[in-house]
Amino acid sequence: MKVTIHKLFDYLLETTAQDPPECFIGFSLARSPRLKDFLPDLDPEMSLDWNGKSFLGLPALRQRVLDQAGLSLPLDSVLITAGAAEANYLLFRQLLTDGDEIITEAPGWPQAGVMARAIGARMVQVAREEAPGWWLDPDAVARAVTPKTRMIFLTNPNNPTGRLIPEGDLRALADLAEKHGIWLVVDEVYAGLEWVRARPPSIAGMTPFGITTGSVSKALGLQGLRTGWMICQSPEVIRDAMILRENGSEIMNVLGEHIAEVALRPERLAAALLRARDEGRATLDRLAG
Ligand SMILES: Cc1ncc(COP(=O)(O)O)c(C=O)c1O
Numbered sequence: 453m454k455v456t457i458h459k460l461f462d463y464l465l466e467t468t469a470q471d472p473p474e475c476f477i478g479f480s481l482a483r484s485p486r487l488k489d490f491l492p493d494l495d496p497e498m499s500l501d502w503n504g505k506s507f508l509g510l511p512a513l514r515q516r517v518l519d520q521a522g523l524s525l526p527l528d529s530v531l532i533t534a535g536a537a538e539a540n541y542l543l544f545r546q547l548l549t550d551g552d553e554i555i556t557e558a559p560g561w562p563q564a565g566v567m568a569r570a571i572g573a574r575m576v577q578v579a580r581e582e583a584p585g586w587w588l589d590p591d592a593v594a595r596a597v598t599p600k601t602r603m604i605f606l607t608n609p610n611n612p613t614g615r616l617i618p619e620g621d622l623r624a625l626a627d628l629a630e631k632h633g634i635w636l637v638v639d640e641v642y643a644g645l646e647w648v649r650a651r652p653p654s655i656a657g658m659t660p661f662g663i664t665t666g667s668v669s670k671a672l673g674l675q676g677l678r679t680g681w682m683i684c685q686s687p688e689v690i691r692d693a694m695i696l697r698e699n700g701s702e703i704m705n706v707l708g709e710h711i712a713e714v715a716l717r718p719e720r721l722a723a724a725l726l727r728a729r730d731e732g733r734a735t736l737d738r739l740a741g
Pocket residue numbers: 534535536537538561607611639641666667668669675679680
């Protein structure tokens with residue numbers, strides 16, 4: 453497959469190749485914790501041997517992933533991945549082929565476009581207009597569906613606008629996916645950083661065609677752990693992604709999984725999200741001032 457670079461990555465390459473800039477205003481991570489914040493909860497005797505562990509990821513972490521998403525699904529509906537990026541990658545590779553169509557949003561996360569082009573799938577973009585506050589109209593998504601559509605890929609909260617897809621619109625999109633047998637992948641990597649409203653429900657709980665991707669990178673500032681997930685009710689999707697991953701990065705990063713499990717414990721998570729939202733609001737005020 454022929455890969456092309458997208459603008460955002462081009463910009464990141466350029467900035468990281470130079471002396472550190474005074475600040476990045478394009479980044480949206482919460483402040484990153486230090487390793488020492490986790491040491492009291494980690495077992496120094498923990499083995500770094502991976503053998504004997506589940507290819508789906510640490511069961512305790514998979515349970516935390518379901519809990520933070522408010523989902524009561526079986527543990528095996530979660531695959532732990534190297535970030536939401538790997539989860540998305542595995543899904544595009546697995547579910548799309550040459551000639552398929554993928555519907556996505558504009559503006560949106562550029563990974564979808566790069567992967568679609570590399571696979572030979574046609575990307576159909578539905579505009580989020582600025583005037584209605586970057587709202588994504590589910591009817592516009594419905595109008596973009598053709599017999600070739602295999603996947604709808606959206607971000608919720610949206611990167612880059614922060615706009616949420618509310619529950620009613622998610623329901624309409626879930627119905628659309630079911631009606632046409634289309635995978636509805638919602639990248640929820642920014643979940644927890646909602647400034648204005650409550651977190652919308654995770655798509656994996658709303659329809660068997662829904663696939664949630666996420667990670668500890670954004671709201672928890674733990675991007676360097678490379679620990680994320682996909683959640684889907686279909687055992688075939690999870691199994692195929694696991695097989696595909698075994699041929700790429702093979703298995704998970706054990707240390708990342710353990711730290712992520714600690715980070716997602718309810719009291720820690722609630723405190724970290726409160727802090728991240730407060731700091732995010734303060735940054736917004738500074739930018740607006
Ligand atoms: C919408 C979206 N999805 C996925 C990613 C990748 O996240 P992760 O660090 O979990 O791979 C990013 C990172 O910027 C993102 O903005």
